[in-house]
Structures are given as C-alpha cells and as structure tokens.
Amino acid sequence: MKLAAEILSVIQGDPRADRAVPPSGFTAQLTLFTGGAMAFLAVFALALALATARLADRWSGELAQTSTVRISAPDAQMEVQTKAALRVLTSTPGVKTARALDPAEQRALLAPWFGPELPVETLPIPQLIEVFETGAGYDAEGLRLRLKAEAPGAVLDDHTRWRRPLVAAAGRLNLMALAAMALIAATMVAMITLAANSALSANAQVIRVLRLVGARDSYIARAFVRRFTLRALGGAAVGTALAMIAVSLLPDAEVAGGFLTGLGFSGAGWLAPLVVPVLAAFIAFWSTRLAAMKALKGIT
Amino acid sequence: MIELHDVSYRYGAEDLLSNITLKLAAGSFHFLTGPSGAGKTTLLKLCYMELMATSGQVTIFGRPADRIGRDGVAQVRRRVGVVHQDCAFLDHLPLLENVALPLTVSGQSTEANMQELRDLLAWVGLSGRTGALPPQLSGGERQRAALARAVVMSPDVILADEPTGNLDWEMSLRLLTLLIELNRMGKTILIATHDLNLIRQTKAQIAARVLRIKDRRLQLAGADL
Ligand SMILES: Nc1ncnc2c1ncn2[C@@H]1O[C@H](COP(=O)(O)OP(=O)(O)O)[C@@H](O)[C@H]1O
Ligand SMILES: [Mg+2]
Numbered sequence: 126m127k128l129a130a131e132i133l134s135v136i137q138g139d140p141r142a143d144r145a146v147p148p149s150g151f152t153a154q155l156t157l158f159t160g161g162a163m164a165f166l167a168v169f170a171l172a173l174a175l176a177t178a179r180l181a182d183r184w185s186g187e188l189a190q191t192s193t194v195r196i197s198a199p200d201a202q203m204e205v206q207t208k209a210a211l212r213v214l215t216s217t218p219g220v221k222t223a224r225a226l227d228p229a230e231q232r233a234l235l236a237p238w239f240g241p242e243l244p245v246e247t248l249p250i251p252q253l254i255e256v257f258e259t260g261a262g263y264d265a266e267g268l269r270l271r272l273k274a275e276a277p278g279a280v281l282d283d284h285t286r287w288r289r290p291l292v293a294a295a296g297r298l299n300l301m302a303l304a305a306m307a308l309i310a311a312t313m314v315a316m317i318t319l320a321a322n323s324a325l326s327a328n329a330q331v332i333r334v335l336r337l338v339g340a341r342d343s344y345i346a347r348a349f350v351r352r353f354t355l356r357a358l359g360g361a362a363v364g365t366a367l368a369m370i371a372v373s374l375l376p377d378a379e380v381a382g383g384f385l386t387g388l389g390f391s392g393a394g395w396l397a398p399l400v401v402p403v404l405a406a407f408i409a410f411w412s413t414r415l416a417a418m419k420a421l422k423g424i425t
Numbered sequence: 426m427i428e429l430h431d432v433s434y435r436y437g438a439e440d441l442l443s444n445i446t447l448k449l450a451a452g453s454f455h456f457l458t459g460p461s462g463a464g465k466t467t468l469l470k471l472c473y474m475e476l477m478a479t480s481g482q483v484t485i486f487g488r489p490a491d492r493i494g495r496d497g498v499a500q501v502r503r504r505v506g507v508v509h510q511d512c513a514f515l516d517h518l519p520l521l522e523n524v525a526l527p528l529t530v531s532g533q534s535t536e537a538n539m540q541e542l543r544d545l546l547a548w549v550g551l552s553g554r555t556g557a558l559p560p561q562l563s564g565g566e567r568q569r570a571a572l573a574r575a576v577v578m579s580p581d582v583i584l585a586d587e588p589t590g591n592l593d594w595e596m597s598l599r600l601l602t603l604l605i606e607l608n609r610m611g612k613t614i615l616i617a618t619h620d621l622n623l624i625r626q627t628k629a630q631i632a633a634r635v636l637r638i639k640d641r642r643l644q645l646a647g648a649d650l
Pocket of ligand 2: 586
C-alpha cells in the first residue's frame with residue numbers, strides 16, 4: 126500500500142523537488158542507454174527462451190515412448206523367433222512392456238494402404254512387436270546385439286529415439302536463455318547503481334543543503350528515483366520496440382517442415398516482451414532507491 | 426528549547442569543545458563569541474544536529490538528540506532556522522526558490538505562500554533580486570537571503586552563524602534589527618559573532634546574554650560586553 130503510493134508519487138513527481146536536484150547529463154544518458162541496450166538483449170533472450178521451450182515441448186511430445194521390433198523370418202521360424210524376441214525384450218532393463226500385435230491389429234495398420242480385406246495370415250509380412258519404454262529408456266545398441274543373437278530376423282526400429290538428445294539440447298538452450306535474462310537483469314542493476322551513485326556523489330552538496338533545510342531522506346531519494354526510473358523506462362521502451370521489430374524481421378524457419386521452430390514470438394507470445402520495460406523500470410526504481418538510501422546515511 | 430549538558434566534541438584526537446553546558450530558554454537572546462577557530466560553528470552544528478556530541482547530552486525540544494531518528498532530524502530542522510556561515514544555497518536555483526526551499530521540502534506550495542515570501546524578501550530588502558542566482562549576489566545579499574530562508578518556516582529557534590560577517594555597519598544594524606524584532610515576537614535566538622560593536626548595540630536594546638568559548642570551554646562574558 127505504502128509502496129503503491131510511493132510508486133504513484135514517483136510517476137506524478139514533484140516539479141519543485143525535481144528542480145532542486147540539478148539535471149546531470151552523463152548519468153541520464155548512461156541510464157537511457159543501459160535501459161535501451163539491456164531491453165534489446167532481454168527481448169532476444171526472451172524470444173530464445175520461449176522458442177526453445179516450444180521446441181522442447183513439441184519434440185518431447187513426438188517422442189512417444191514406444192518403438193517396434195519387426196521380425197522377418199520364414200513362416201516356420203516366425204513363431205519361435207517372436208517368442209525369443211519377446212523373451213529378450215521383457216528381460217531388458219528399460220523396457221516396460223513388449224507385446225506382439227495380433228493379426229487383426231496388423232491388418233488395421235496396413236488397411237490404409239492395402240484395404241481392409243488383406244489376408245494378413247497368408248502373406249509373408251513381418252510380425253510386429255510393440256515395445257513400451259520406461260521413462261529412462263533402454264540401451265538400444267545392447268538390445269540390438271542381444272536380439273541378433275536370439276532372433277536373427279528381428280529388427281529394432283526406434284525411429285524417434287534419436288530426437289532424445291535434441292530435446293535435451295533444447296532444454297539446455299532454454300536454461301541458457303533464462304540465465305542470459307538473469308544476467309541482463311543483474312547487469313542492469315549494476316549499471317543503474319553505478320549511475321545513481323555517480324549522480325548522488327556529484328550532488329552531495331545539494332543533498333546536504335536539502336537535509337539542512339529539513340528534507341526527509343525519502344523526499345531526496347524520490348527526486349533521484351523518479352529520474353532514473355523514468356529514464357530506464359523510456360530507454361527500455363525504445364530498446365524493446367526495436368528488438369521486437371528485429372525479431373519480426375527474422376527469417377521464418379517454419380519452412381523446415383515445422384521441425385525447426387522459428388526464433389520469433391508466436392501468437393500471445395508477442396505480448397511477453399512488453400513486460401521488459403516494466404521490469405527495467407522496476408529494477409531502476411529499486412537500484413536507485415537502495416543507492417540513495419545508502420548514500421544518505423553518510424549525510425546528516 | 427535546546428540544552429547542552431556536559432557536552433564535548435572532537436574532530437580528531439583532541440577535544441575542540443569540553444564540558445559545555447548551555448541552556449537556550451524559550452524567548453532568550455544569546456551571543457556566542459570567541460576567536461576564529463574556537464568552535465563557534467561546531468557548537469551551532471551540535472544544536473541543529475549536523476554534528477553529534479562525542480560525549481554528554483544534547484536535548485532538543487525536550488528530546489535527547491541521540492534518540493531522534495533521521496526523519497526526526499528533518500522535523501527538528503523545520504523548527505530551527507539556521508543562518509549558515511556558508512549560507513548553504515543551491516546555486517542553480519534563483520533566490521526566491523532558495524528562500525522557499527524549506528517550504529518545498531516540507532511539501533508546502535510556494536504559490537500558496539507567494540505573498541508571504543514576497544513580504545519576507547521585502548523585509549530583508551531583496552525584493553528586486555528574487556530571480557538572481559546565489560553566485561550573482563553580494564555577500565551581504567546572501568546573508569540577508571539566508572536569514573529570510575531561516576525564518577520562512579516560522580521556527581521557534583533561530584541560530585545565526587556570523588550573520589553580519591560580510592555586511593557593512595549599516596547593513597549589520599538592519600539585520601540586527603530584524604533579529605531583535607524576531608526575538609520580540611518570542612523567538613529564541615543564538616548568534617555566533619565576534620563583532621563586539623554588534624553585541625553592545627544589542628545589549629542597549631534588549632537583555633542579551635553573551636557567552637564566550639575560551640580554552641575549549643564555555644563561559645559567561647564579563648560585564649565589559
Ligand atoms: N570537519 C572538520 N574536520 C576537522 N576539523 C574541523 C572540521 N571542521 C572544523 N574543524 C576545526 O575545528 C576548529 C573550529 O572550527 P569552527 O567550529 O568552524 O570554529 P569557528 O566557527 O569558531 O571559527 C577549527 O580549527 C577547524 O579547523
Ligand atoms: Mg565559524
């Protein structure tokens with residue numbers, strides 16, 4: 126409540142308090158520039174974070190935890206090899222269940238291509254075994270070797286497994302994007318604190334006079350906080366706008382069949398960068414406030 | 426109003442002021458004399474809390490100084506008008522805004538008090554200089570402006586640090602008249618000065634006590650003053 130009132134008074138401002146602290150050119154420009162540059166970078170980091178999250182999500186969704194074993198063998202051996210393969214599979218760590226498809230299911234799978242009347246039993250089509258993995262998955266190479274020994278006609282088809290490292294990479298990239306945003310915020314804290322301290326020490330004499338005539342710390346701090354907050358907000362608004370334009374001009378990567386996802390924002394994601402200037406203002410508010418309160422402690 | 430009890434103050438290794446006991450009663454008029462470097466300014470700073478006593482007790486408006494927080498100090502300074510030796514103006518603001526500064530920082534509007542401000546500036550003879558920046562003023566003008574700023578909040582106590590240091594005799598008398606006028610209105614006044622003529626002139630008009638800092642201690646000056 127008190128903070129809300131304070132934020133409001135920062136925005137409204139007191140023109141006389143503003144005049145009491147003389148304008149300081151270089152810290153003003155530094156804050157404006159910092160706000161702009163950091164916001165620009167933050168928007169890209171945000172785009173990367175959202176895109177990698179989207180990517181990891183999509184890929185892991187496609188990573189059904191299933192694979193198939195296909196057994197092609199002469200009729201006489203089919204049953205033996207199927208049983209042997211099932212034995213190998215059920216004793217493999219990482220395999221949850223393994224189940225041979227019955228003729229009706231195989232027919233349903235082939236129906237789109239050959240029609241529903243296909244006499245599956247009389248055709249030399251392979252027997253399929255459906256394998257469900259546990260979350261951790263199995264060791265595909267080891268399984269292949271064991272299948273080769275026990276059921277030479279068995280072929281392990283783990284079509285989606287190769288995407289696993291990609292999902293991990295997308296997750297890692299997402300973490301890095303989040304870390305980049307945290308670093309950008311921390312850098313902004315450092316820069317604004319530096320600029321605020323410089324303005325505060327340049328105005329030490331002004332602050333002393335204000336204290337001598339009966340100004341409270343909060344009154345003096347507000348004059349500085351207001352400036353830095355508004356400058357950071359202004360700079361960040363420009364930086365954000367430029368970055369959003371830049372992101373919207375990025376080439377569309379959807380052409381790769383939706384496999385690679387574009388770095389851009391999508392749909393409501395375009396609203397996400399709008400928090401960047403607000404965050405920048407928030408950071409400037411607190412950094413300056415803390416710097417001012419600390420500097421004021423040294424002035425009676 | 427302001428009391429010092431057995432107060433000492435040191436900047437470095439040695440006491441500048443030792444065992445000072447002083448009581449500024451409401452409505453009293455005091456002079457503080459002593460050679461340059463004796464510690465007059467330091468003693469005044471103890472009275473409005475720019476400095477805190479190294480030992481002993483300073484009491485301001487009935488409250489021990491060491492128990493007045495930072496906002497409390499601001500509050501005290503609104504009730505104690507000070508004419509600083511260096512005037513302590515904001516050089517980038519015109520005179521009128523400098524004089525109005527205590528109003529501004531306490532959240533009062535300059536516009537609402539404009540007539541009062543103009544009267545005040547006329548009272549110290551600066552009506553024509555309201556738009557000038559402090560560095561453009563003469564020493565005497567600055568000191569009169571400093572007095573105007575010291576009284577703009579109608580303080581109970583006025584502390585003036587060599588307020589006539591830059592004034593010729595005629596101007597000194599005018600400023601003294603202003604201070605005596607304030608005292609007659611009930612204000613408590615303490616003036617640091619080594620202008621003995623000024624002290625004699627005052628004693629001819631009102632009952633003023635003269636204190637002197639000598640060898641780090643405060644003593645009542647003799648009847649020769
Ligand atoms: N901030 C300070 N640090 C160290 N010494 C100081 C400081 N301020 C004043 N002094 C010393 O204290 C002594 C008294 O100063 P001051 O109170 O200004 O005397 P006065 O006003 O009587 O001329 C001087 O010798 C001065 O050099
Ligand atoms: Mg002095």
